Amino acid sequence: MTILIDRDQGIPSPALVPAEGDLARDHGGADLNIGLINNMPDPALKATERQFMKLLQAAAGQRRIRFHCFSLPSVKRSPEAKWHVESEYSELTELGRHKFDGLIVTGAEPVAPELDQEPYWRDLTELVDWAKVNTRSTIWSCLAAHAAVLHLDRIERRRLPAKCHGIFDCDTVTNDLLTRAAPAPFKVSHSRLNEIAESDLDAAGYQVLTRSAKAGVDIFVRQYASRFVFFQGHPEYDALSLQREYLRDVGRYLARERDDYPHLPVSYFDAATEEKLVRFEKQARHQRHPALSNELPALNLRADIAAGSAAAVLFRNWLQYLGAEADAPALAR
Template identity: 30%
Template sequence: MPIRIPDGLPAQETLIEEGVRVMTEKVAIRQDIRPLRIGLLNLMPNKIKTEVQIARLIGASPLQVELSLVRIGGHQAKNTPVEHLLAFYNTWDEIKDQKFDGFIITGAPVEKLEFEDVTYWDEMKAILDWTTTNVHSTLNICWGAMAAIWHFHKVPKYTLAEKAFGVYRHMNLNRASPYMNGFSDDFQIPVSRWTECRSTDIIEHEGLDILMESSETGPCIVHERKGNRLYVFNHIEYDSTSLADEYFRDQQAGIEIKLPHNYFPNNDPTRPPLNRWRSHAHLLFGNWINNIYQTTPFEIEKIGSEEHNPGY
């Protein structure tokens, strides 16, 4: 099944070129089927690039998925045209009465700030609370994961002495988890962050299960069964060139930055990097969507009701 996206979204052309099946809203309404509703709270500066990254992974599912783009209402984006935001995004306030089978919260370039110092933290807290009643399952990425695990469990983040930046080996710690179905025992994932959450803090909380971890950069994926949440601290959704783009951007801006770890062939930034995480990115998102499909109520209005069981 194709992914259903707003008519005219720029990501459509890229997705079609990559072989991702795309369905416009006009075509979707003719099909007598309830698609899974997934919302994307996009906090990344380059929203269009993030839309493509997430839609690519969701669109690989055999299920019909309707993707809704959401933005913070109290924050003005500087790197995305206003026309794009007005055409394709709703503020959270505009969709807060709706229900979603899945909801994705991305990272944001505010990780060095204390949570309370983020200008939109009050709205962020309201959104996180809203997910407990209006969303069946939430997937939180990078800063979004750190914000969510702090909000719900007060697991702190720590500032690193230097940026964790590159492609790092990770281990599968729970092969029985449905979210790790098909994962290798040992694999590599992009990391790009100035802060970290630590396993020693996470394991103190009953109900938080570390599914994936790196000996160099710490926990990567944590599952919370009761809240039906995934906390993904690294960027498994990144494009092949995402780390290169960050590296050259900082270099051109005169910001001191080290070569991304284990990324460029022979550490030569003139050579194009090889993508060694694409298949696992598809596995993670596919497993997440599959679990949503198996556990979400057919009547979406029942999400958040007393008889609603969030599932695994």
């Protein structure tokens, strides 16, 4: 699937492609080819497409983006999600036939005890090696970031005592073009069971750009022929992403698909909603049954979450970095 993302183009569906007549307008600068390797779990598959498309559209300004969707074929899918990928996405073998300016690689839901035992491990590590020399910059998100540093430098992730889940204030700790003009502090969604220790990153030569006092390292980078950018968080998440994950985990608990009841996302629901959800948890522990999900209270978010504003700045800076090199050949002619 290849989509031309234009500033004025609506994105109601990832399958919509603008008419050829729209391609002739002047958009100030060379088009950027951006690939998304979407490995997110089935319930988040389509939402992730939309989130990244809307984020890139908001960040692109006058520049046009040709957006290509892929997924690792070794990621296990339900029949419905598999049909969506096979009908709407390009095959991974097509990746080498395009010249990509930037690549975004998402994580996948873990199914094995160790990352290098995941069924998609070989595909993912081959992608890491390919991206090092075939992109100007690649973003590795959440589990994909953990897998990439394990492959590159044998940095092992560490299991957290409890899931890091919520919206966290992050501070810039290194001046870098990626974080230029970012709010101070800025808010980022995190949702993970593991972390990469900053001391391990420092020892291996990575540069930490942002960190959270509560969530740890947020963004870090390393320069190869391509500039690798690693996110432990999810700056692309929309306002309801964490709510959907929380309700999914509550449903899994009620269906006895998980043993522990999920913690509330940090700094996410308003105080009244948190009180209602604490009462619901007590009820769920005594009346554990899938039908109880129908009694979940109405959910309201905090008014100050504003996670998306920082993401727009980060991705605008990333596209400007990609665009500066993309425009250089044209300026030299």
